[in-house]
Amino acid sequence: MAAASGVLAAAVVAAPAGVVESAAGLALLGTLAASLREALEEEAERVPAVVCLLVAASGGAVLGIGTAFWALVAGLLVRGVLRAGRPTDGRAGRRG
Incomplete structure (x- = not known):
């Protein structure tokens, strides 16, 4: 060997x-x-995951901080924005 x-x-x-x-x-x-x-398995998490991947693959640094950090920030921001208008229990809008 x-x-x-x-x-x-x-x-x-x-x-x-x-x-x-x-x-x-x-x-x-x-x-x-x-x-x-x-x-990309869970539908609700697809867009934030893709945004995270694209930012990480961009290869740029902002303020001396690498893209790994900014990818997480961007993915979490997109996730927060997309979840802001969604009901959490799935029962909103129903009248009983």
Whole structure:
């Protein structure tokens, strides 16, 4: 196993630029798919989850703070706005 790791390390060093990153990205596709399925499963949470993903993927920083923080802030704000007008028990509007 030690001999094989030396050969593998030499192959990684000799690989053209971007090959290792591409292989790592391909390896993470299953994880991305499972995470998206889980995040988008509940209908009421889809829009906030997508907003969070888009802000995180934007790659920009505001006030020196990275997108991971701003993605959470944006997702929670959208979630709050969407829930503000919804009844919580599902019985609003019914007359009995």
